[in-house]
Amino acid sequence: xxxxxxxxxxxxxxxxxxKTAVSTLEKKPKLAVIIANDNPASQIYVKNKKKKxxxxxxxxxxxxxxxxxxxxxxxxxxxxxxxxxxxxxILVQLPLPxxxxxxxxxxxxxxIKDVDGxxxxxxxxxxxxxxxxxxxxxxxxxxxxxxxxxINIEGKNALVIGRSNIVGKPVALMLQQKNATVxxxxxxxxxxxxxxxxxxxxxxxxxxxxxxxxxxxxxxxxIVDVGINRINDKITGDVLFEEVKNKASFITPVPKGIxxxxxxxxxxxxxxxxxxxxxxxx
Amino acid sequence: xxxxxxxxxxxxxxxxxxKTAVSTLEKKPKLAVIIANDNPASQIYVKNKKKKxxxxxxxxxxxxxxxxxxxxxxxxxxxxxxxxxxxxxILVQLPLPxxxxxxxxxxxxxxIKDVDGxxxxxxxxxxxxxxxxxxxxxxxxxxxxxxxxxINIEGKNALVIGRSNIVGKPVALMLQQKNATVxxxxxxxxxxxxxxxxxxxxxxxxxxxxxxxxxxxxxxxxIVDVGINRINDKITGDVLFEEVKNKASFITPVPKGIxxxxxxxxxxxxxxxxxxxxxxxx
Numbered sequence: 001x002x003x004x005x006x007x008x009x010x011x012x013x014x015x016x017x018x019k020t021a022v023s024t025l026e027k028k029p030k031l032a033v034i035i036a037n038d039n040p041a042s043q044i045y046v047k048n049k050k051k052k053x054x055x056x057x058x059x060x061x062x063x064x065x066x067x068x069x070x071x072x073x074x075x076x077x078x079x080x081x082x083x084x085x086x087x088x089x090i091l092v093q094l095p096l097p098x099x100x101x102x103x104x105x106x107x108x109x110x111x112i113k114d115v116d117g118x119x120x121x122x123x124x125x126x127x128x129x130x131x132x133x134x135x136x137x138x139x140x141x142x143x144x145x146x147x148x149x150x151i152n153i154e155g156k157n158a159l160v161i162g163r164s165n166i167v168g169k170p171v172a173l174m175l176q177q178k179n180a181t182v183x184x185x186x187x188x189x190x191x192x193x194x195x196x197x198x199x200x201x202x203x204x205x206x207x208x209x210x211x212x213x214x215x216x217x218x219x220x221x222x223i224v225d226v227g228i229n230r231i232n233d234k235i236t237g238d239v240l241f242e243e244v245k246n247k248a249s250f251i252t253p254v255p256k257g258i259x260x261x262x263x264x265x266x267x268x269x270x271x272x273x274x275x276x277x278x279x280x281x282x
Numbered sequence: 283x284x285x286x287x288x289x290x291x292x293x294x295x296x297x298x299x300x301k302t303a304v305s306t307l308e309k310k311p312k313l314a315v316i317i318a319n320d321n322p323a324s325q326i327y328v329k330n331k332k333k334k335x336x337x338x339x340x341x342x343x344x345x346x347x348x349x350x351x352x353x354x355x356x357x358x359x360x361x362x363x364x365x366x367x368x369x370x371x372i373l374v375q376l377p378l379p380x381x382x383x384x385x386x387x388x389x390x391x392x393x394i395k396d397v398d399g400x401x402x403x404x405x406x407x408x409x410x411x412x413x414x415x416x417x418x419x420x421x422x423x424x425x426x427x428x429x430x431x432x433i434n435i436e437g438k439n440a441l442v443i444g445r446s447n448i449v450g451k452p453v454a455l456m457l458q459q460k461n462a463t464v465x466x467x468x469x470x471x472x473x474x475x476x477x478x479x480x481x482x483x484x485x486x487x488x489x490x491x492x493x494x495x496x497x498x499x500x501x502x503x504x505i506v507d508v509g510i511n512r513i514n515d516k517i518t519g520d521v522l523f524e525e526v527k528n529k530a531s532f533i534t535p536v537p538k539g540i541x542x543x544x545x546x547x548x549x550x551x552x553x554x555x556x557x558x559x560x561x562x563x564x
Contacts, residue, residue: 124406155470183465
């Protein structure tokens with residue numbers, strides 16, 4: 001029976017620590033969130049981020065834009081936030097409305113305020129094995145959660161399923177940086193089951209509900225489920241938890257696994273960017 | 283018996299094409315090379331790059347610095363080259379003398395003149411799957427050579443041995459971008475032979491002479507040897523060519539494989555940066 005990697009519990013602990021750290025600060029870290037879509041899920045994400053920021057004692061501002069906003073208008077908002085000395089962290093909630101150039105919009109964020117670590121500069125630093133100003137929140141949360149349970153990464157065979165710029169690609173690079181042998185699988189992969197059954201660590205971010213059953217899992221493997229799939233208003237992961245938990249050594253639940261860790265890392269990144277910027281000013 | 287992936291032949295073809303293209307230009311592309319070490323191998327590399335540039339009709343300048351040069355002095359040279367409208371491409375020959383901050387020096391290169399694609403910005407673009415101004419020369423040469431022989435990458439299992447920022451990491455990201463399932467092995471990998479024997483494509487950049495013998499190779503695999511190992515003044519690759527060529531479907535020789543492709547791609551990058559910069563000016 002696997003040990004549950006309790007992301008909720010660790011996220012709560014980290015949030016409490018941040019709250020204590022922030023309580024001693026005169027000037028508070030401030031997070032700005034731009035949202036330009038009326039996707040209900042995005043609206044909830046942004047609301048939760050703002051709520052968490054306020055719980056910790058951060059200041060925050062949400063800039064809601066109509067979904068017919070122009071690219072130039074979003075860029076204008078970003079330029080203003082870049083220049084605003086009170087803003088430490090800028091997040092553009094994805095997805096953006098269709099027709100807008102996402103790359104150009106993300107790239108406009110000053111890397112020192114790029115709280116998601118999605119700009120080319122920060123992503124390049126991550127890929128090169130240097131410290132970016134901020135690591136992307138979900139991969140950072142995954143590594144932090146594995147560390148909390150003293151799970152050894154070095155020399156392990158890790159399989160990353162999914163290659164998004166938000167999760168799969170950066171977590172593969174970060175695991176490799178920690179001396180894992182990493183395989184990056186994608187929708188063209190022909191022998192997924194064979195790769196999975198040989199993996200010591202599986203990170204699944206493919207978005208297929210309950211796809212990874214116990215036939216994909218080696219005895220004692222570590223299973224990290226990043227899937228967030230909605231089925232009839234219920235959220236389920238990529239992993240058939242009830243079955244796989246009997247074979248794995250460690251497993252994340254969905255919900256209360258990587259989800260809360262992602263928000264906790266967003267908060268930590270906000271705080272870290274604040275500290276970098278304050279040091280620059282001193 | 284494998285087909286030889288003739289990097290020398292393709293490099294010569296591409297060089298000839300570039301020469302024709304450049305002959306029609308009034309203003310010629312110009313490459314600047316900074317070299318700050320007296321390592322004989324580096325001196326030869328730089329000489330060969332300059333020779334190739336001149337053969338094509340580029341202008342070039344080599345800036346030789348003493349190995350006791352300060353970081354600030356190298357940075358000063360880079361700033362001047364960044365501003366110089368006649369310079370299209372800047373290359374800092376590695377390795378740099380010990381004690382100098384390589385990251386800071388490379389990072390000082392304007393990404394639009396970063397002919398090796400080593401700056402965080404360009405490397406981040408590559409990792410994110412966007413077009414950088416320039417792709418690193420060796421990985422670009424590998425992909426170009428595979429393309430020349432119509433070798434299919436999509437859906438294939440590729441094993442990349444070695445994870446340098448110059449070869450292993452970028453070629454893994456580029457193969458993945460082309461829909462391969464990529465495994466990145468390193469010195470901590472425990473089951474290298476098992477991974478190798480299951481791979482459709484092996485890119486070896488580990489620097490161990492003749493290490494990959496036929497016991498590492500699946501029948502019909504594609505073998506790319508990036509090793510440049512000097513033994514008694516003779517250059518040998520990572521792959522035991524005479525043995526492996528009987529098992530592989532395609533194989534690169536050493537020398538005359540990836541080596542000439544790397545220089546050819548450096549020349550192509552110089553030309554491409556020139557074109558980007560000329561278009562900006564127009």
